[in-house]
Amino acid sequence: MTITAYQILAPLASIVAILYAWSLVFRHRKTVWEASIWTIFWCGIAAIAISPDLLQHLTKVTGVQKRENAVFVSSIGILFFIVFYLVMRLEELEQRQTRIVRKMALKDVEERAEKQ
Amino acid sequence: MRKIAVIPAYNEERTIESVVRGVQEYVDIVLVVDDGSTDRTPMLAEAAGAKVIRHVENSGSGAATMTGVQAARILGADIVITLDADEQHDPHDIPLLLQPAEDGSADIVFANRFGRRNLIPFIRCLFNAIGNIITFTATGRWVADSQCGFKVFGPRAVRELNIRMSGFEFCTEIVRESVQHKWRMAQIPVKVIYSEYTLAKGQSFAGGVKTALKILLRSFIR
Numbered sequence: 001m002t003i004t005a006y007q008i009l010a011p012l013a014s015i016v017a018i019l020y021a022w023s024l025v026f027r028h029r030k031t032v033w034e035a036s037i038w039t040i041f042w043c044g045i046a047a048i049a050i051s052p053d054l055l056q057h058l059t060k061v062t063g064v065q066k067r068e069n070a071v072f073v074s075s076i077g078i079l080f081f082i083v084f085y086l087v088m089r090l091e092e093l094e095q096r097q098t099r100i101v102r103k104m105a106l107k108d109v110e111e112r113a114e115k116q
Numbered sequence: 117m118r119k120i121a122v123i124p125a126y127n128e129e130r131t132i133e134s135v136v137r138g139v140q141e142y143v144d145i146v147l148v149v150d151d152g153s154t155d156r157t158p159m160l161a162e163a164a165g166a167k168v169i170r171h172v173e174n175s176g177s178g179a180a181t182m183t184g185v186q187a188a189r190i191l192g193a194d195i196v197i198t199l200d201a202d203e204q205h206d207p208h209d210i211p212l213l214l215q216p217a218e219d220g221s222a223d224i225v226f227a228n229r230f231g232r233r234n235l236i237p238f239i240r241c242l243f244n245a246i247g248n249i250i251t252f253t254a255t256g257r258w259v260a261d262s263q264c265g266f267k268v269f270g271p272r273a274v275r276e277l278n279i280r281m282s283g284f285e286f287c288t289e290i291v292r293e294s295v296q297h298k299w300r301m302a303q304i305p306v307k308v309i310y311s312e313y314t315l316a317k318g319q320s321f322a323g324g325v326k327t328a329l330k331i332l333l334r335s336f337i338r
Contacts, residue, residue: 033255105171106186
């Protein structure tokens with residue numbers, strides 16, 4: 001059996017991602033529950049990389065058996081990632097706007113509290 | 117203990133006065149966070165005796181609630197009570213909710229609209245059940261009425277609470293905060309009054325789906 005670069009890199013990336021998630025738990029930025037879900041997800045990625053035959057079960061369900069179909073499905077995956085990234089950016093912008101609105105609202109309260 | 121009520125309000129001129137007057141006898145200060153209303157909500161709230169904080173732009177109930185909590189901290193609150201401005205919560209339930217926070221047995225008290233025999237439309241029960249399941253999936257903690265705006269935060273929760281979500285999804289984020297900070301939790305059955313006005317003010321199905329997606333996405337990418 002020949003081992004491809006992907007089969008080495010994907011599990012390594014998974015280990016890094018899992019360690020990062022648990023480091024966030026220790027820094028109180030992620031809950032144990034969230035880190036567990038994250039761990040399951042990355043373990044799945046690593047398992048598929050190490051043993052691609054696992055995907056045979058997926059082909060039975062999805063019907064993706066040809067290479068052309070694989071390209072098609074991968075394209076959807078990439079588009080999904082782009083949408084995911086855009087949603088994250090939008091969330092950041094929304095939060096930034098909320099912080100500005102809140103600062104303006106609280107300025108008056110702080111001034112009144114200082115006077116008292 | 118200094119108790120402050122936080123009422124986020126957006127275009128609630130029909131109900132805000134009676135809500136403020138109803139809450140006043142149980143707290144030291146009533147704070148109404150006007151979330152960019154285009155009607156007379158801030159004027160009427162002020163006339164009823166509330167302190168009003170204004171958002172220049174509509175930012176969502178989560179954003180308004182967090183603004184209220186921050187203002188309450190500035191004003192020296194030990195306990196914060198949050199409730200909706202649409203008259204669905206009965207202010208007479210406030211002492212019941214305050215008790216666990218005052219005697220130190222809970223850091224956060226959730227009202228439970230389903231713990232009593234309340235007349236709740238089926239569609240509301242269904243949406244709330246879905247909300248509870250999504251909240252449990254995202255946080256790992258089961259709360260019987262996770263989407264209710266009627267809550268009490270004890271001194272520790274007032275200090276530590278940090279809501280980042282702006283919309284209705286903040287209810288789930290509060291449950292997440294309770295897990296994150298290991299707050300002790302209490303759940304108290306309360307009365308709920310659903311009127312045509314209250315029902316019209318609730319989230320639409322599309323809004324609920326959007327909220328659910330945001331919660332799941334957030335809990336994953338955080």
